[in-house]
Amino acid sequence: MGPGTAWYLGVAGFLFGAGALGVLIRRNPLIVLLSLEIMLNGANLALIAFARHLNNGDGQIFALAVMAVAASEVVVGLGLIVALNRKRIPLDVDRLSSLRG
Amino acid sequence: MIVASVGNVLVWAVWVGAAFACLASAVAVVSFTNPFYSALALIGNLGSLAVLYLLLSSEFVAAAQVLVYAGAVMVMFLFVIAYVGPRTDSPWTGGPSWQTIGAVLAAGALLVEIVVVIGLKAGGALAHSHHVGAAFGTPSYIGRLFLTDHLLAFEITSIVLLVAAIGGVILGAHSRTSAEEVPPL
Numbered sequence: 001m002g003p004g005t006a007w008y009l010g011v012a013g014f015l016f017g018a019g020a021l022g023v024l025i026r027r028n029p030l031i032v033l034l035s036l037e038i039m040l041n042g043a044n045l046a047l048i049a050f051a052r053h054l055n056n057g058d059g060q061i062f063a064l065a066v067m068a069v070a071a072s073e074v075v076v077g078l079g080l081i082v083a084l085n086r087k088r089i090p091l092d093v094d095r096l097s098s099l100r101g
Numbered sequence: 102m103i104v105a106s107v108g109n110v111l112v113w114a115v116w117v118g119a120a121f122a123c124l125a126s127a128v129a130v131v132s133f134t135n136p137f138y139s140a141l142a143l144i145g146n147l148g149s150l151a152v153l154y155l156l157l158s159s160e161f162v163a164a165a166q167v168l169v170y171a172g173a174v175m176v177m178f179l180f181v182i183a184y185v186g187p188r189t190d191s192p193w194t195g196g197p198s199w200q201t202i203g204a205v206l207a208a209g210a211l212l213v214e215i216v217v218v219i220g221l222k223a224g225g226a227l228a229h230s231h232h233v234g235a236a237f238g239t240p241s242y243i244g245r246l247f248l249t250d251h252l253l254a255f256e257i258t259s260i261v262l263l264v265a266a267i268g269g270v271i272l273g274a275h276s277r278t279s280a281e282e283v284p285p286l
């Protein structure tokens with residue numbers, strides 16, 4: 001027997017915490033997006049660990065759906081960053097506080 | 102018996118290597134000042150997560166992880182970082198210090214909460230996992246689940262991807278509408 005489910009869940013929890021820290025403290029929206037990916041991957045690891053634990057494939061389906069949503073989120077986020085860069089707006093999440101176009 | 106214990110040690114060795122690579126690259130993504138290096142560290146993170154998925158007998162998800170994330174998504178990330186240009190900012194400066202302290206406290210509280218919940222459950226329900234068959238996690242298994250039990254999720258996923266593609270095109274073409282905002286070539 002390899003490592004139990006709790007070990008995988010510990011790794012998933014650490015990944016989620018590290019990603020949350022990155023989302024909260026970083027100013028660059030590109031790195032905020034990357035940290036968001038880490039949070040999503042931590043959740044995916046927990047889903048897949050529970051799918052293996054319960055011998056139920058639904059967790060893997062959920063993980064694949066999370067992957068598709070993450071890809072969509074990256075498309076929209078990077079599109080926003082490119083649009084900001086074209087308008088010469090500084091890439092700093094603290095200075096993006098108004099919604100006026 | 103000896104063969105079984107050697108296999109056991111191998112599985113643990115691979116798990117420890119992949120898990121440490123995963124955690125170290127996650128910390129690296131958050132703490133690197135250059136976003137290009139952060140994106141490269143995230144590729145390492147995704148690769149070691151794929152190894153963990155393989156250890157959890159989820160072959161299809163591991164392959165999809167490498168193809169979709171480490172392939173498509175990260176190439177797009179690196180392209181946009183190269184397009185925007187290198188901008189470095191230190192992770193620990195630039196904002197009010199109470200904000201950083203609060204963020205570290207919140208993330209630490211989240212981690213402690215997760216670990217405590219796992220620790221409370223690990224003694225009972227998490228101790229014995231079910232036995233999985235050889236077909237678990239193979240592409241045919243996933244495909245059968247997607248086309249029988251989870252058909253609605255499959256179709257809605259395709260709509261989500263279509264809407265994201267349309268949104269990406271609209272955001273990318275936005276500044277053409279006003280001529281003075283297009284930078285001269």
